[in-house]
Amino acid sequence: xxxxxxxxxxxxxxxxxxxxxxxxxxxxxxxxxxxxxxxxxxxxxxxxxxxxxxxxxxxxxxxxxxxxxxxxxxxxxxxxxxxxxxxxxxxxxxxxxxxxxxxxxxxxxxxxxxxxxxxxxxxxxxxxxxxxxxxxxxxxxxxxxxxxxxxxxxxxxxxxxxxxxxxxxxxxxxxxxxxxxxxxxxxxxxxxxxxxxxxxxxxxxxxxxxxxx
Numbered sequence: 038x039x040x041x042x043x044x045x046x047x048x049x050x051x052x053x054x055x056x057x058x059x060x061x062x063x064x065x066x067x068x069x070x071x072x073x074x075x076x077x078x079x080x081x082x083x084x085x086x087x088x089x090x091x092x093x094x095x096x097x098x099x100x101x102x103x104x105x106x107x108x109x110x111x112x113x114x115x116x117x118x119x120x121x122x123x124x125x126x127x128x129x130x131x132x133x134x135x136x137x138x139x140x141x142x143x144x145x146x147x148x149x150x151x152x153x154x155x156x157x158x159x160x161x162x163x164x165x166x167x168x169x170x171x172x173x174x175x176x177x178x179x180x181x182x183x184x185x186x187x188x189x190x191x192x193x194x195x196x197x198x199x200x201x202x203x204x205x206x207x208x209x210x211x212x213x214x215x216x217x218x219x220x221x222x223x224x225x226x227x228x229x230x231x232x233x234x235x236x237x238x239x240x241x242x243x244x245x246x247x248x249x250x
Contacts, residue, residue: 038095038116039063040109040141043125047074050098051081061095063109066125071100106136110144118203119147124194127152127168134171142179148199155193172197 044050044064053062064074071087078085084097089105089112101109120141126134127150152172157165172195176183181201188194 038113038118038144040113040118040120041065041125042120042122042137043128044070044074044100045123046070047077047083047098049121049123050074050078051083054083061097061099063089063099063101063113065101065103065106065109068102071102074098074100103133103136106133110137110140113141113144116144117146118144119149120145121149123149123151124153126150127166127172128158131166131171138175139178142181142201143203145179145181145199145201145203148179148181148183148197148201150197150199151188152195152197153193154187154195 038060039062041064044066050062075085078098086099089099089108153168157167159165181199184198186196
């Protein structure tokens with residue numbers, strides 16, 4: 038299950054499906070942004086829904102809002118979750134974040150987060166959030182292994198790449214190295230469905246080379 042905070046117009050969901058992902062993709066966003074996602078994903082032939090079913094299998098894209106956070110945390114229990122947020126989580130109030138975490142950590146097997154890092158984010162007229170100490174605590178309490186890499190072009194922003202033990206995990210990132218001198222072999226990354234593999238390896242430089250807003 039993909040759980041994404043701040044889905045833009047839905048292109049990441051579309052890209053994952055083009056790459057072969059067939060599982061459910063949950064996006065939590067603002068109500069008016071959800072309407073853009075609904076139109077874009079529907080035009081690309083992706084099944085969309087506004088509510089999670091109470092039981093049964095999950096399928097397609099679920100376009101939800103902050104009102105649905107507790108339902109999401111409850112519904113994904115016992116499943117492997119890949120948590121994604123490119124700047125979205127770091128732009129939400131602390132009260133929003135606390136409704137997701139630490140509870141969602143129990144289900145998270147993989148994390149892809151980008152965040153403002155070395156400057157305060159203004160979450161409201163009277164609220165400034167220092168994201169570095171927040172995400173340092175976030176990583177420490179998650180039980181995951183992490184790699185942090187500055188975003189190319191703006192070192193005040195950072196990629197946080199994590200491999201956790203959520204829902205029994207069994208998903209990890211493994212670094213594959215070829216023989217000395219073999220062109221292109223060193224640093225090749227592949228995701229393996231193998232219990233106990235939790236080495237983040239060299240995935241961070243690869244992701245950092247392609248910053249996506």
